[in-house]
Amino acid sequence: EKAEIGLIGLGTMGAALASNIADNGFRVAVWNRTTEVTRKFHADSDEEDLAEQIVPTESLEDLVAAVAEPRAIILMVPAGDPVDQQIAALRPLLGPDDMIIDAGNANFHDTNRRARDAGDLPYLGIGVSGGEEGARFGPSIMGGGKREYWDRVAHILRAIAADHQGEACATWMGEEGAGHFVKAVHNGIEYADMQMIAEVYGMMRDGLGMDAAAIGDIFGRWNDGVLQSYLIEISGKVAKAVDPESGQPMLEVIVDAAGQKGTGRWTAIEAQHLAAPIPAIEAAVVARNLSSRRDERAAGEALFGPAPERIAKDLPMEMLEGALIAGKILCYAQGFAMISAASKQFGWDLPLPEIAKVWRAGCIIRSTMLDDMAWALGEDPNRNLMFAGYFADHLKTHHRALRRVVSLAARNGIAMPALASGLAYFDTMRTARGTANMIQGQRDFFGAHGFERFDGRSGQHGPWGRG
Ligand code: 6PG
Numbered sequence: 001e002k003a004e005i006g007l008i009g010l011g012t013m014g015a016a017l018a019s020n021i022a023d024n025g026f027r028v029a030v031w032n033r034t035t036e037v038t039r040k041f042h043a044d045s046d047e048e049d050l051a052e053q054i055v056p057t058e059s060l061e062d063l064v065a066a067v068a069e070p071r072a073i074i075l076m077v078p079a080g081d082p083v084d085q086q087i088a089a090l091r092p093l094l095g096p097d098d099m100i101i102d103a104g105n106a107n108f109h110d111t112n113r114r115a116r117d118a119g120d121l122p123y124l125g126i127g128v129s130g131g132e133e134g135a136r137f138g139p140s141i142m143g144g145g146k147r148e149y150w151d152r153v154a155h156i157l158r159a160i161a162a163d164h165q166g167e168a169c170a171t172w173m174g175e176e177g178a179g180h181f182v183k184a185v186h187n188g189i190e191y192a193d194m195q196m197i198a199e200v201y202g203m204m205r206d207g208l209g210m211d212a213a214a215i216g217d218i219f220g221r222w223n224d225g226v227l228q229s230y231l232i233e234i235s236g237k238v239a240k241a242v243d244p245e246s247g248q249p250m251l252e253v254i255v256d257a258a259g260q261k262g263t264g265r266w267t268a269i270e271a272q273h274l275a276a277p278i279p280a281i282e283a284a285v286v287a288r289n290l291s292s293r294r295d296e297r298a299a300g301e302a303l304f305g306p307a308p309e310r311i312a313k314d315l316p317m318e319m320l321e322g323a324l325i326a327g328k329i330l331c332y333a334q335g336f337a338m339i340s341a342a343s344k345q346f347g348w349d350l351p352l353p354e355i356a357k358v359w360r361a362g363c364i365i366r367s368t369m370l371d372d373m374a375w376a377l378g379e380d381p382n383r384n385l386m387f388a389g390y391f392a393d394h395l396k397t398h399h400r401a402l403r404r405v406v407s408l409a410a411r412n413g414i415a416m417p418a419l420a421s422g423l424a425y426f427d428t429m430r431t432a433r434g435t436a437n438m439i440q441g442q443r444d445f446f447g448a449h450g451f452e453r454f455d456g457r458s459g460q461h462g463p464w465g466r467g
Contacts, residue, residue, distance in 0.1 A: 002068035003029035003055050005156055007076060008086060010041045014076030016135035017103065017128070017160070019045060022053035024159040029055040029066035060093060070097035072153050079104045087114065096121060099149055103128050107266055108177030108184060115145055115176040122149045125176070127183020129363035130162065138162035140363035141170035142186070144179025162362025171358040174348040181342060182355055185335050188267030188281040190364050192331040195284035195418040197235045200324050203405065206307070207412050208315060212249035216240030218317055226325050226394070229367030258288040274345055276338040279425050280331040283417040307413025315408060322401030323419060329394055330422040332373060333385035340382055352381035386429065399426055
């Protein structure tokens with residue numbers, strides 16, 4: 001009996017996805033460059049009673065032969081060149097109706113190109129979020145490519161996806177790289193959300209002198225409120241975990257230098273191309289880059305001394321929680337506004353409410369707030385979320401907390417780049433008369449660029465008498 005789908009690449013995510021497919025009653029043929037990996041995966045799958053649903057193959061030809069026509073074969077190989085190489089090796093073995101599905105974290109520009117290069121040959125790029133556990137038990141899936149290709153495999157993708165109150169978290173976003181684009185913004189939001197949580201952790205640790213377990217308790221408590229989310233939940237667990245070897249909190253053992261595979265950076269770069277303001281996400285990317293400069297930071301501390309005063313005793317936990325609520329809303333508002341800008345720029349019709357819905361379960365940024373975001377975007381997909389009733393109310397209540405926390409951090413020498421940029425975004429967006437008149441004056445002064453006047457006339461120059 002032939003398999004309904006094939007999968008290439010049995011790394012952590014590929015293996016989990018293959019098991020998930022099998023677990024949902026589909027026969028899946030698998031292949032990995034190293035045959036040993038394929039054999040071990042198949043042998044191990046016996047423990048989960050999945051071995052019968054999984055067809056291990058030892059060559060690409062065997063894989064192709066094992067899958068029923070018209071074929072669908074998922075690639076789960078590292079993003080970048082490996083995907084192009086795999087496509088080049090696989091395509092000649094496939095028929096004109098056979099489909100390749102890239103389920104890795106591809107740069108959406110690459111997916112655009114691959115979809116175009118494929119011409120009439122079916123190609124899909126799908127963003128898959130949820131880490132290993134999500135891939136195994138129900139990820140959030142953002143699809144991109146021709147709608148008819150998506151429809152051909154949607155029954156499998158919906159079956160393996162996370163479920164949110166009876167709705168599968170697997171949605172078609174649009175043509176070509178639309179799915180991978182939405183996944184990239186997801187990751188940008190992920191970076192900013194993680195960074196804001198880390199900043200609040202920093203305030204508790206350095207400003208309030210709290211120990212890791214106490215910080216874990218606070219995150220645990222917040223997870224019962226407005227901030228309920230996967231990232232808050234795991235942050236609490238990370239803070240409470242103890243190193244079995246040293247008996248110290250894990251957070252005292254883990255080096256303070258964050259890695260990144262690049263998806264957050266792509267989002268920041270793309271936002272600049274789109275002139276879409278996502279300062280909280282950019283700040284989070286910058287913070288990761290700075291985090292890895294440990295020697296320089298140590299030299300900086302030796303040169304400038306530690307932070308001025310490290311006491312923020314009078315800061316109530318509700319204030320920190322409020323700051324995080326406001327920061328989180330602003331970061332998501334930026335992310336969705338960027339999606340809206342891209343939708344227009346690329347001629348995609350990205351379904352914003354559906355995007356909020358597909359993120360409600362399975363993915364890393366899943367949270368209760370996304371329910372309300374889905375609702376608010378349903379009312380008006382192009383309105384910045386900070387202006388939507390529920391979120392505007394939260395901001396009216398909590399922007400003072402954000403202001404207090406950010407200013408206290410500044411006074412205590414605690415860096416809060418993402419929360420501070422969230423606050424600056426908020427203040428910019430609620431200031432009807434800004435300061436770009438000065439910029440325009442400067443531009444006209446040195447470059448005769450002209451400016452618009454409040455009396456409506458344009459093409460004017462100032463009486464600078466340059467020289
Ligand atoms: C997800 C994650 C996942 C992964 C990325 C980003 O949605 O499941 O975003 O795709 O964690 O590799 O991680 P870094 O850029 O932090 O390495």
